Amino acid sequence: MSDLATLGQRIRHFRGASGLTLDQLGGRVGVAASQLSLVENGRREPRLSLLGSIAEALDVPVAALLDPAPPTERAALEIELESAQASPVYAGLGLPTLRAGRSMSDDTLRAIVGLHRELARRSREAIATPEEARRANTDLRAWMRTRDNHLPEIEAIAEEQLSAVGHTTGALQHREVREMAERLGFELVHVGDLPHSARSVTDIENGRIYLPPASVPGGHGLRSMALQAIAHRLLEHQAPTSYAQFLRQRLEINYFAAACLMPLQQSVDFLRQAKADRNIAIEDFRDAFGTTHESAALRFTNIATPHLGMTWHFLRVGGDGAVSKAYENDGLRLPVDVTGSTEGELVCRRWAARRAFDRTNRTTEYYQYSDTPEGSFFESTQIGTSATEEFSITLGVPFAESKWFRGRETTTREQSRCPDASCCRRPPQELAEHWSGKAWTSAKVHAHIFSPLPSGTFPGVDDRELYEFLESHSAS
Known part of the structure; x- marks a missing residue:
């Protein structure tokens, strides 16, 4: 719609420069003035033949009409006003549509468009909340599943x-x-x-x-x-x-x-050979393409089901047990809150994603079988370190698929009853009875809960800092 509006504004601009009325231009190109008016108002897309006739009548090249830039500041403001009034934000106010007629001054038009910009900015700012992010991420994870x-x-x-x-x-x-x-x-x-x-x-x-x-x-x-x-x-x-x-x-x-880093055919060939050798290992996949362990594990999830016939689950978990990223299509029950979001929820202490932190030697992958209410899974976990925390990357598959993976001979096995709180969240009764009321902990404050997104263009880019950066580098 914005492209048609710009085209219409450019035709109107060049028609005005030529001193022609709609009737006069219509007579030259063989089209009724009412039809040309629809084109100039961005309501109808002209045929290419008509566009050529209009360009010839106005003595300008067709390319001049198709230029994506509005011909004047006034035209740009009129296009922006029309676009803003077509938005769901404005429609939800139940207010009438205002047309920028000739009698409307440029200053009035600038003021109205400025109000629309501020309305849109405040609307974007209002939805930039952690709750909205969690809902959106939950929907996206379900779609990817x-x-x-x-x-x-x-x-x-x-x-x-x-x-x-x-x-x-x-x-x-x-x-x-x-x-x-x-x-x-x-x-x-x-x-x-x-x-x-x-x-x-x-x-x-x-x-x-x-x-x-x-x-x-x-x-x-x-x-x-x-x-x-x-x-x-x-x-x-x-x-x-x-x-x-x-x-x-x-x-x-x-x-x-x-x-791009792990091309599809190369990746499929590599993993199929590893499967044939019963030696699939994320660390080998990682090293073959020079990527991070997390990237290799996620890339495996892109390929495993359609090309290897396997289902799987992926977890990135912090040292405190909280999920920062999770996907699954093998039926593993992820910990979720009442909205269905898993980010920030704690995984079972008995899963490999947390047990791997207990090792002294963390340079190699950790393997274990995890028995859960949803079935048994083989899991491979690698510990990583960021600038702020340790984290684990876990790739798991149903027990039946373990035969294709390195580490399947492990004797490490854990029983998980989560989400039953008695599994690992509720303290044993004897400990609770002994220590209840006899200790006090000064808890850490998670600073991020006090850190709203910076104001500016959604989703949190500081406009002033961005534009100053661009200005400083544009001359170099």
């Missing part, structure tokens, strides 16, 4: 990009990532002063993608962040207006990056 965590449409885009830069085998090189960006008209620039609220910044006007200089060993971090920024352009993402849209976009760019 219906697709077995597999997105073939993004796999196809990744394969096309890899083919275009000649990548056929082995770990994806920084040079190949840079060539992908260049094919889209962008230069990768590493800087040390990115806005605090941004992982990367894409300067569309100057064709630059700004990335941080730091990286995890092996360069995975830099390649992944560059690929995520590239994905926003390839997938034609627009600025998100809700948590659901923001989280969906984040999932898609992460998926694209993984599909």
Whole structure:
């Protein structure tokens, strides 16, 4: 609709510059003035032949009419007003639609559009709440479960990009990532002063993608962040207006990056061979493509069901036992709150995701069988460390699938009755009786509960910091 509105505004602009009325232009192109009025008001898309006739009558090239930029500031404001009044936010107010007629001054139009911008900003700010994020994430996880965590449409885009830069085998090189960006008209620039609220910044006007200089060993971090920024352009993402849209976009760019770093056919061939050898190990998959353990485990979940015929579960759990990321399609009951959200919930102390923290030697994967009310599962867990915490990455499969995995000979087995509180959450009766009322703990305060998103463009980017960053680098 905005494209048609801009086209209509440009036709009106050039008609006015030519001194023609609607009737006069209609007479030249053989169309009724009422039909031309619909075109100029963005209500009807003209045929290409009519567009050519209009351009000829106005003595301008067709390209001048199709230019995506509004012809004047006034035209841009009129288009923005019409778009704002068509939004669900404005429709929900039950107010009449206001047209920017000739009698409306530019200052009045600017004021009305400014009010709409503030209304939209406050609406975005109102939904930027942890509760909204949790609901949106729960819905997204359920949607991915219906697709077995597999997105073939993004796999196809990744394969096309890899083919275009000649990548056929082995770990994806920084040079190949840079060539992908260049094919889209962008230069990768590493800087040390990115806005605090941004992982990367894409300067569309100057064709630059700004990335941080730091990286995890092996360069995975830099390649992944560059690929995520590239994905926003390839997938034609627009600025998100809700948590659901923001989280969906984040999932898609992460998926694209993984599909480039661990290409589908190479990954399937590798895992099928490992399955044939009864020696599937996430650490081998990780090392073959030079990625992180978490990325390799998540990539396995993209492939396992459609290409290996396996169901699975994935967990990222903090040292305190709280879930930060979880997926499953094998029936494992994840801990959830009343809204169905699992993030922040505690997993059973007897699951591998928590038992792995008890080991002294954490350099290798930890294997165990976990018996739960939903069945028995084989689990492989690796401990990782971020800048702020330790965490575990767990990939699990139903007992019947353990025969394909390294570590299946483990004798470690744990019994879990969760969500029964007597399993591991409620203290044993003798301990409760002995210590109840005899101790006092000064609990830690989780600072993040006091940290709302910064004001500005949803979902929390500091606009002033962002624009000052772009301005400072645009001249370099």
